[in-house]
């Protein structure tokens with residue numbers, strides 16, 4: 001995706017660079033991929049803005065297809081959503097993230113939070129929160145260690161059920177983030193209805209901060225999040241200047257290539273160990 005440089009708002013255009021596979025071909029290859037163990041979770045560190053300390057990580061799905069090579073989530077998640085496969089895949093991601101939290105806890109590293117993306121279809125499944133809560137209980141993991149990310153558009157498309165689904169998640173003590181904020185159409189009025197903990201500023205803002213109008217919109221998003229008492233994570237931070245901007249304006253956490261690309265669980269645990277020993 002790239003930002004259309006002529007517009008102050010975030011508009012994505014499809015990146016068709018590697019998208020030669022047809023939907024049907026993707027769907028066919030994907031249907032057995034879970035069972036064949038072709039999926040992997042990478043984790044992207046989230047650091048505290050003021051100290052640079054690792055405080056969380058976002059789980060990002062990777063598909064290593066022997067047939068198609070490494071396929072990015074931007075091309076396979078939409079297909080999985082259309083075919084309904086996302087339910088099984090999403091459940092696998094959640095289970096794996098909980099296992100990794102448990103793995104970390106067992107070696108004394110239980111301070112970081114793991115964030116998992118929820119697809120619209122998963123989010124509309126009212127028993128999902130109960131299932132996740134049970135997985136967490138069985139693994140003896142503090143529920144607030146798991147943050148669920150729901151995009152702004154998911155929430156706006158299901159306004160009537162969104163609040164109920166979110167209440168259910170909060171009832172179990174899990175943390176809730178609104179993802180890709182600023183790319184949809186939520187108003188302060190809507191946001192006030194949602195029991196959110198965290199707001200993630202979309203990377204299209206971060207990467208266009210040198211434009212005055214984008215910087216101003218970003219400041220108003222920060223102001224909005226502050227008023228609602230939300231923790232703020234800025235995404236897609238690639239440069240020192242971007243990091244400075246968010247630090248100066250009191251964003252809580254930063255995530256982006258400046259700190260780390262998404263990395264395998266093992267590498268994340270190594271980072272955590274390193275940090276624990278300093």
Ligand code: C2E
Pocket residue numbers: 044059060061072073074077090093117118119179180203235236237238255256257258262
């Ligand atoms: P997202 O949730 O907005 O995730 C952030 C994306 O930005 C990730 O792309 C990440 O690798 C990328 N990114 C992180 N830092 C930077 C940076 O500094 N610069 C740039 N240019 N990009 C950065 P990724 O991993 O390709 O994932 C794309 C999207 O696929 C995610 O966007 C999310 O919507 C979806 N996705 C990934 N994993 C899952 C999953 O397990 N379930 C669901 N439902 N969706 C997922």
Ligand code: CA
Pocket residue numbers: 058117149179
């Ligand atoms: Ca996300």
Ligand code: CA
Pocket residue numbers: 179180200202203235
């Ligand atoms: Ca995002």
Ligand code: CA
Pocket residue numbers: 180
């Ligand atoms: Ca996104």
